[in-house]
Amino acid sequence: MPASALLIGASVASLNLCTDEYLLLLARPQEVASVSFLSQDRQESPLWRSARRFPANRGSIEDVLVRRPSVVLTMGGGGRATRLLASRLHIRPVELLSPLSLGDVAANLRTVAGVLGEPRRATPWLQELARLQRTSPTKAKDTLWLSGGGQSLTAGSIGAQWLRLAGLEQRPLPGGRASLETLLVRPPAVLVQSRYRSAQVSSGERWLDHPIVRNVRAQRMAADGRRWTCMGPLMIGEIERLRAAQR
Amino acid sequence: MTRPTALLLAALLLLAALHLLVPLGPWLELRRSDPGLASLLLTEIRLPRTLLAAGYGAVLGMTGAALQALFANPLASPDITGSSSGAALGAVLGAYWFAIVDPLALAAFGAGGAALALVALLLLAGRRSDTATLLLAGVAIALAAGAATSLLLALAPSPFAFYDSFEWLMGSFVDRSLPQAAAALVPAGLACAILVRRAHALDLMALGEDVSASLGYPPRRVAVEVVGLSAIAVGACVSVCGAIGFVGLIAPYAARRLSGGHPGRALVPAALVGAILVVLADLFVRSAPAGRIVPVGIVTTVVGTPLFIWLVVGMRRRLTS
Amino acid sequence: MTSLLSARGVAIDGRLHPTDVDVAAGSLVALIGPNGSGKTSLLRALAGVELSRGSLAIDGEDVASAPPARRPHLLTFLPASRDLAWPIRARDIIALGLAKADPGRIDRLLDLLELGSLADRPADRLSTGERARVLLARALAPSPRLLLLDEPLSNLDPYWVLKTLELLRETVRTLGCSAIVSLHDIDRVGSFDRVLLAAQGSMVADLSPESMLASTELARSFRIERGESGWRVSRA
Numbered sequence: 001m002p003a004s005a006l007l008i009g010a011s012v013a014s015l016n017l018c019t020d021e022y023l024l025l026l027a028r029p030q031e032v033a034s035v036s037f038l039s040q041d042r043q044e045s046p047l048w049r050s051a052r053r054f055p056a057n058r059g060s061i062e063d064v065l066v067r068r069p070s071v072v073l074t075m076g077g078g079g080r081a082t083r084l085l086a087s088r089l090h091i092r093p094v095e096l097l098s099p100l101s102l103g104d105v106a107a108n109l110r111t112v113a114g115v116l117g118e119p120r121r122a123t124p125w126l127q128e129l130a131r132l133q134r135t136s137p138t139k140a141k142d143t144l145w146l147s148g149g150g151q152s153l154t155a156g157s158i159g160a161q162w163l164r165l166a167g168l169e170q171r172p173l174p175g176g177r178a179s180l181e182t183l184l185v186r187p188p189a190v191l192v193q194s195r196y197r198s199a200q201v202s203s204g205e206r207w208l209d210h211p212i213v214r215n216v217r218a219q220r221m222a223a224d225g226r227r228w229t230c231m232g233p234l235m236i237g238e239i240e241r242l243r244a245a246q247r
Numbered sequence: 248m249t250r251p252t253a254l255l256l257a258a259l260l261l262l263a264a265l266h267l268l269v270p271l272g273p274w275l276e277l278r279r280s281d282p283g284l285a286s287l288l289l290t291e292i293r294l295p296r297t298l299l300a301a302g303y304g305a306v307l308g309m310t311g312a313a314l315q316a317l318f319a320n321p322l323a324s325p326d327i328t329g330s331s332s333g334a335a336l337g338a339v340l341g342a343y344w345f346a347i348v349d350p351l352a353l354a355a356f357g358a359g360g361a362a363l364a365l366v367a368l369l370l371l372a373g374r375r376s377d378t379a380t381l382l383l384a385g386v387a388i389a390l391a392a393g394a395a396t397s398l399l400l401a402l403a404p405s406p407f408a409f410y411d412s413f414e415w416l417m418g419s420f421v422d423r424s425l426p427q428a429a430a431a432l433v434p435a436g437l438a439c440a441i442l443v444r445r446a447h448a449l450d451l452m453a454l455g456e457d458v459s460a461s462l463g464y465p466p467r468r469v470a471v472e473v474v475g476l477s478a479i480a481v482g483a484c485v486s487v488c489g490a491i492g493f494v495g496l497i498a499p500y501a502a503r504r505l506s507g508g509h510p511g512r513a514l515v516p517a518a519l520v521g522a523i524l525v526v527l528a529d530l531f532v533r534s535a536p537a538g539r540i541v542p543v544g545i546v547t548t549v550v551g552t553p554l555f556i557w558l559v560v561g562m563r564r565r566l567t568s
Numbered sequence: 569m570t571s572l573l574s575a576r577g578v579a580i581d582g583r584l585h586p587t588d589v590d591v592a593a594g595s596l597v598a599l600i601g602p603n604g605s606g607k608t609s610l611l612r613a614l615a616g617v618e619l620s621r622g623s624l625a626i627d628g629e630d631v632a633s634a635p636p637a638r639r640p641h642l643l644t645f646l647p648a649s650r651d652l653a654w655p656i657r658a659r660d661i662i663a664l665g666l667a668k669a670d671p672g673r674i675d676r677l678l679d680l681l682e683l684g685s686l687a688d689r690p691a692d693r694l695s696t697g698e699r700a701r702v703l704l705a706r707a708l709a710p711s712p713r714l715l716l717l718d719e720p721l722s723n724l725d726p727y728w729v730l731k732t733l734e735l736l737r738e739t740v741r742t743l744g745c746s747a748i749v750s751l752h753d754i755d756r757v758g759s760f761d762r763v764l765l766a767a768q769g770s771m772v773a774d775l776s777p778e779s780m781l782a783s784t785e786l787a788r789s790f791r792i793e794r795g796e797s798g799w800r801v802s803r804a
Contacts, residue, residue, distance in 0.1 A: 058540055060421045062292045066273040068281065078411030079342070079487060081424035088291045088424075089284065319653035448636075453654045454664060454706065461615035461645035461716075463636030508656040508690060 010116055012071045013064035015057060015082065017044060018230035019073035019096050022112040024050055025233055026121050033069035043197050046226055046234060061085050071115050099158050099231055102129065102165075109233060128236050137167030144171055146213070147194035147225060148204020150178045158231045166242035168192065180212045191218040192242070196225025221245050251505045255519035259301065262526045266297045269533055295428035296420045300529045300543075301522040302432040303484040304494055308521020309439050309514050310477035311495030312502060316449035316510030317473045320381055321503075321558065324495035325361075325481045328381075329388030331492065333364025334478075334485035335415050336392045336399070341486070343403035350430030350487060358434070358482030364388050365474045417544035418491035420529055431487040435480040442476045442514065445469060449511030491544045493551025494521050500558065570628065572746045573714055575614060578622030584609040585770045586622060591714070591746045596736060598757045598777070599750040601766030602790055607750040608648065610766060611716045614748070615645035626713050640667040640710035648718040648750075650699045655690035658683055658702045665709035677705040680735065696723045704732065708739065715739075715747035722752060733759045754790070757781065765789060 013033040014023045020039040023032060024047045032054050038044045039051035057063035061072060061082050071092045074082050086093035094115055097104040106126055113122035145153045145163060153159035155172035163170050168190055173182070198205060207213065221242060227234040267289065268274065278285040311324040318328075325331045337360020341347040347356060372384035396415060400408040414421075448464040456466040502517035503510065528546040535541050573591040578584070584606050591597055601607050612618050616631060624631050626642045634642055644665065652661070662674050678684050681701045691699060700723050707715060715736070721729045736747055737759065749760070757763045763780040765773035773785040780786055787793050791802045 066277050078414050080422040081427050082422045084424045089287050457617045457647045460617040463639045507660055508654045
């Protein structure tokens with residue numbers, strides 16, 4: 001693919017909810033060929049309004065082929081040969097890192113901006129991220145992040161790293177799961193509860209309805225679970241909100 | 248070739264052509280704007296998908312028929328005997344824990360997993376056990392393998408492994424490449440070609456193991472061959488497409504109606520019926536409304552479960568009559 | 569005269585001691601003995617179902633090395649079990665015995681065993697006696713040199729017991745083949761040329777029918793003796 005074509009205007013298709021995020025945040029509308037159907041779902045992505053302007057795909061390269069993208073963004077792959085197929089179809093496959101650290105998020109931002117031909121576009125995001133890291137509170141409160149069924153974050157995981165930027169230290173839990181007993185006997189200082197699909201019935205939601213969970217003696221904050229699915233750049237806004245909620 | 252077999256083959260070719268062309272809209276649209284890309288769409292994306300759907304279906308049908316003949320039980324099949332689950336376990340182990348990328352090497356892992364599952368079944372249930380023992384042993388192995396697979400996926404170094412699990416445990420033909428299709432279908436095809444030559448021996452097993460042995464087909468050797476060849480064929484397909492259930496149970500049943508009840512003569516018709524069933528299921532998946540992904544294994548299970556129940560009821564009625 | 573069957577040292581570990589058997593062409597041999605004595609084991613060893621040691625030749629041809637295509641011409645084995653796993657038509661079951669398709673032969677056998685009306689009925693809808701006849705027809709179908717039949721007369725009506733014995737006699741007479749038939753009812757041995765007595769995994773006697781019935785070996789093995797009005801339990 002000649003570099004000049006990149007300058008003329010890449011047409012990028014994203015096959016994955018998490019890669020959609022980078023594309024929707026960094027690309028101009030004419031540069032987006034397609035996003036995954038999940039991004040158009042209000043319950044799955046905060047960017048659903050802008051995502052709905054674009055054709056949806058079901059994660060398969062066949063779905064986006066008719067849009068003639070020049071680049072396809074993927075993350076993970078499983079048994080699929082999406083990247084190989086893309087090459088054979090003369091589409092440039094770009095794989096983003098599944099972020100295990102904040103550095104990975106930064107790398108993905110730079111990659112996507114580069115694919116769009118303007119590395120500068122990542123700069124504001126990178127600067128925001130760096131600022132958050134610089135101003136990270138020195139002391140952190142004992143925190144439990146909770147979603148359906150007691151699911152929490154693993155200490156040291158990228159979710160915990162984001163949380164730390166808000167001055168909240170995720171307590172290490174066995175199996176990454178909070179038990180009702182823990183909430184009763186050793187409640188955290190702060191409870192961050194994910195509101196992901198909170199209106200829908202599920203066994204996970206019923207767990208969150210338990211009296212012990214509802215009456216935990218802790219400072220409660222709500223988390224927009226959608227942003228925590230991908231742990232990507234949308235977390236920057238989330239962390240700023242969590243910081244503000246503590247002031 | 249008998250007339251029913253010829254009809255089945257014609258039906259399969261028709262469905263396969265349909266599977267290649269549906270959805271027609273995007274292909275026609277592409278042909279107008281970029282004919283080169285349109286033909287690539289057919290050859291690089293749709294062709295492997297159709298080949299895998301038909302081939303995997305044929306493998307499930309034929310190995311199902313062979314396993315039913317071997318176990319003298321119409322409820323045996325690659326999924327119920329735990330063979331498919333074992334194959335998925337092998338493939339997941341290879342892909343996420345040994346970082347195997349080469350499709351052929353992955354197929355070998357799948358075959359190994361399937362073989363281990365079938366060996367475990369033979370050890371647990373023996374060859375001539377009653378239906379209950381066979382089913383319980385097969386279900387136990389399938390559950391154990393499925394649980395192990397889920398555990399491996401949950402603990403895998405790659406965080407996406409867990410989200411991939413529904414493709415491994417419920418099957419998918421999406422975005423499979425021609426090299427992948429070759430890695431699955433060449434070993435599977437060879438194994439099935441050899442398996443077909445055992446058809447007469449499997450027919451003779453209907454008269455009992457002793458008669459079959461007296462006629463020069465020792466049951467143990469036939470069992471090892473059928474188990475080994477089935478494991479290779481199923482394992483290779485599962486390593487590329489994940490586990491698909493019920494086809495290996497239903498296709499042989501239909502095929503035996505055509506072969507007059509002969510279990511060995513049903514091998515080829517079962518392959519054709521299996522191929523038709525999977526291509527149909529994948530046609531349904533491809534036509535499903537955009538916004539929802541239905542794994543092909545769900546379609547086969549939804550259709551196959553009532554048929555399975557009907558089979559069990561029929562068997563019970565026959566036993567008590 | 570060279571034997572039709574010449575078996576040397578055939579044995580099954582734990583069930584059959586090394587045994588030599590010679591059978592002349594055109595003879596009906598009865599095989600009797602108490603339960604667990606080794607009757608079935610001998611038949612299975614001769615049929616090649618299970619053979620730990622020994623060899624056997626039919627008309628001088630080594631059976632173990634005969635390929636599957638040749639086997640139906642050499643021998644046939646009819647096990648005692650009448651179970652059939654699959655609902656195959658009676659006609660097709662008989663056909664399984666043939667090395668090559670032969671509809672005429674199948675029709676003749678259907679006639680012989682009065683199965684004409686049942687020809688197209690699947691096995692699971694036949695009575696035990698009818699299934700027994702179908703399976704016997706299967707065993708007779710390829711006209712093998714040696715018939716090895718394990719309790720073919722059980723589950724049969726008196727009419728069919730007698731008809732089967734007649735049929736076997738006719739077959740060995742016209743084709744010059746031979747049959748070894750295990751029996752549960754020792755009073756049937758009169759229809760045979762020769763009787764083998766099995767006890768604890770060995771053949772302990774090989775006599776004519778009259779001699780066998782009067783023998784002390786039989787009395788000892790079965791623990792019965794001949795009285796004025798038939799058999800009674802041994803008092804010794």
